[in-house]
Amino acid sequence: MKLEQVFGVSRDQVATYIEREAVDNALTLALKETRQIIIYGSSKQGKTSLLHRHVPPNNRVTVHCGPTTTAEDIYRSFLRQRGVEIVTEKTSATSRDVGTSISAKFTALIPFFGEGSAETKGEVKAGSKQDEKRKAIEFNLANAQDVGELLHQVEGAGVFFHVLENFHYLTDDVQRQLAFDLRTFEEMGLRFVILGVWRERNRLVQYNGDLQDRIAEVPVEPWELPDFQRIVNVGSEILRVTFSPEVAARIFTEAHGSVAVVQELLKKVCERAGITEAVTGAKPPVVLADLAQLQSAIEDKVAEYAARHVRSLESIAAGSRARRTTEDTAALFLPYHLVRVMVHRTYNELKDGIERKTLQQLIQEKHRAPDNVRTSDVTGMLSRLAALQANQNIVPPLFDFDPGTRRVKVVDSTLYFFIDNCDPEEVMAEIPHPDPDVGDAAGGEQASA
Structure with a gap:
C-alpha cells in the first residue's frame, strides 16, 4: 500500500480512518431516527469521511453550497439528481394598479409508471430510440411542501438522505429559510444531512x-490523544514502521487537536525517512525516532500552510478597502485589525474563541482612533465575516462568528498549527495596511498603532 493511501489528507478515505465510539455511534443512532442531522466541526476534522463511512453513495444525493446558492438552487439540484426535469415558463400579468410583472412558472416532469396523464419523451441513446413516459406536475420551486411532494414521488426503497455540504457558505437569509423548510421536510418524512464548519451547537435552532428536539447534532470534535495513537498504530501496522513515543507525542502536541495536522505530519515524517510504501519482505519494521527529521517535517508543513493562510489573511484584511468609501465606520479598517489580533494570539487564547468585547478591547489597544471603535462597529464587521471570506474564495474559511455566544472562533483546524509555529511580525509584514496614511510598513504589532 502506498504512503498516501495510509497517512495524509485525501479526498478518498485513507486506510487509517478510525471509528470513535461517541461520534460514530451518535451518527449511527441519528440515521435510524426520523430527525434531520447536522454534522459540524472545524474544517478537515472528518465530517465528510464520517458521513461517507455510514451512508453509501446510492442512499444519498449531495449539493455543495456556495455564497450565491439559493434555496431554489438547492431544490433544483436535488430534483435534477433524482431524475426530475424542470421546465420553466415565463408568465406576465398586467393590471391598472400595478405595472407588468414577470414570474416563473415551473413544471416538473417525473418518471411515470402508472395510469393517467403523461407525456412520452423520446431520446436517442447508443443508436436506439428509447421512449420514457413522464408525468407533468406544476409546482412552486420556492415552496418546501411542493418540493417535498415531488421528492416523495421519486423516492425509492429504503431511507434516502439529501446532503448539504458547506452549509456555512450560504447567506444568513438562505440559512434561515432552510431552517424553516427543514421543519416541513421533517414532517413529510424526508431526511436531510447538513455539514457545516462551525463549532457550537444549536446553530440552526437560532x-x-x-427545530429544537427535531434535529440530531453530531460534533466531530474533539479528537483525543488516544484517537491519534490509534491512527498511528493502524498506519504503523500497514506500513510496517514504528514511531517512537517521543516523535508521536511531539506530533500530537503540535496538532492542537487537528487530525489533519496529525495525518500530514505522520506522512511527512515517513517521506523524510524515505518511506513511500509499505515495507515488504523479511525486513524488520523501520523505526522512526529522529526528532530532527520531525522538526524538518514541521517546517515543511508550516511553509506549505503559510502559502495559503497568509494569502487568506491578506484577503480578509483587504476587506477593509472595499467598504471605506461607503461607510463612516469603514475608515476603521476593522478586518485588518481582526487579522492582527488573531495572528498575535496563542493557541490557549484562541481555542475557545475570543469574545466580542475582548476583541474590541484588543483592537482598541493598537488602533489609531480607539474611541471610534464602537461595539456596533465590531459586531457589524463580525456579522459580515462569513460573506467576506466566501467572496474572497477562502475555502475553507478561517474564522466563524457565533452570534449566540458572541465569540469569533478559528474553524480551520490547521490554522492553530500555523499560528503556533509562525512569526506573527513576519506574517503581518506581508499584509499591507489598508490605510494609505499608515502605509505597508505598518504591518507589525507595534507599528500598526
Whole structure:
C-alpha cells in the first residue's frame, strides 16, 4: 500500500480512518431516527469521511453550497439528481394598479409508471430510440411542501438522505429559510444531512426555535490523544514502521487537536525517512525516532500552510478597502485589525474563541482612533465575516462568528498549527495596511498603532 493511501489528507478515505465510539455511534443512532442531522466541526476534522463511512453513495444525493446558492438552487439540484426535469415558463400579468410583472412558472416532469396523464419523451441513446413516459406536475420551486411532494414521488426503497455540504457558505437569509423548510421536510418524512464548519451547537435552532428536539447534532470534535495513537498504530501496522513515543507525542502536541495536522505530519515524517510504501519482505519494521527529521517535517508543513493562510489573511484584511468609501465606520479598517489580533494570539487564547468585547478591547489597544471603535462597529464587521471570506474564495474559511455566544472562533483546524509555529511580525509584514496614511510598513504589532 502506498504512503498516501495510509497517512495524509485525501479526498478518498485513507486506510487509517478510525471509528470513535461517541461520534460514530451518535451518527449511527441519528440515521435510524426520523430527525434531520447536522454534522459540524472545524474544517478537515472528518465530517465528510464520517458521513461517507455510514451512508453509501446510492442512499444519498449531495449539493455543495456556495455564497450565491439559493434555496431554489438547492431544490433544483436535488430534483435534477433524482431524475426530475424542470421546465420553466415565463408568465406576465398586467393590471391598472400595478405595472407588468414577470414570474416563473415551473413544471416538473417525473418518471411515470402508472395510469393517467403523461407525456412520452423520446431520446436517442447508443443508436436506439428509447421512449420514457413522464408525468407533468406544476409546482412552486420556492415552496418546501411542493418540493417535498415531488421528492416523495421519486423516492425509492429504503431511507434516502439529501446532503448539504458547506452549509456555512450560504447567506444568513438562505440559512434561515432552510431552517424553516427543514421543519416541513421533517414532517413529510424526508431526511436531510447538513455539514457545516462551525463549532457550537444549536446553530440552526437560532434561526428556527421549532427545530429544537427535531434535529440530531453530531460534533466531530474533539479528537483525543488516544484517537491519534490509534491512527498511528493502524498506519504503523500497514506500513510496517514504528514511531517512537517521543516523535508521536511531539506530533500530537503540535496538532492542537487537528487530525489533519496529525495525518500530514505522520506522512511527512515517513517521506523524510524515505518511506513511500509499505515495507515488504523479511525486513524488520523501520523505526522512526529522529526528532530532527520531525522538526524538518514541521517546517515543511508550516511553509506549505503559510502559502495559503497568509494569502487568506491578506484577503480578509483587504476587506477593509472595499467598504471605506461607503461607510463612516469603514475608515476603521476593522478586518485588518481582526487579522492582527488573531495572528498575535496563542493557541490557549484562541481555542475557545475570543469574545466580542475582548476583541474590541484588543483592537482598541493598537488602533489609531480607539474611541471610534464602537461595539456596533465590531459586531457589524463580525456579522459580515462569513460573506467576506466566501467572496474572497477562502475555502475553507478561517474564522466563524457565533452570534449566540458572541465569540469569533478559528474553524480551520490547521490554522492553530500555523499560528503556533509562525512569526506573527513576519506574517503581518506581508499584509499591507489598508490605510494609505499608515502605509505597508505598518504591518507589525507595534507599528500598526
